[in-house]
Amino acid sequence: MGQPTTPGTGSRTxxxxxxxxxxxxxxxxxxxxxxxxxxxxxxxGDPTTAPSPPTPDWNAPRRLHRVVHPAGPGGWRxxxxxx
Numbered sequence: 001m002g003q004p005t006t007p008g009t010g011s012r013t014x015x016x017x018x019x020x021x022x023x024x025x026x027x028x029x030x031x032x033x034x035x036x037x038x039x040x041x042x043x044x045g046d047p048t049t050a051p052s053p054p055t056p057d058w059n060a061p062r063r064l065h066r067v068v069h070p071a072g073p074g075g076w077r078x079x080x081x082x083x
């Protein structure tokens with residue numbers, strides 16, 4: 001195991017070699033191409049965070065607002081249909 005962090009420097013010295021996060025197996029990409037790959041991988045986000053589930057229609061905040069329904073033919077039908 002490496003030595004502990006020296007107070008005030010914020011750097012850590014270790015005896016273990018650093019493991020690369022990205023390794024090119026074939027070809028000779030330019031720095032711009034590597035930067036593009038890193039940007040795409042960074043934009044994917046954290047895989048541990050799941051998207052929030054959608055709000056069900058019966059509990060939607062928009063249902064708390066009153067909607068003005070037109071009078072006349074078909075008005076009674078429009079009052080019962082979701083908008």
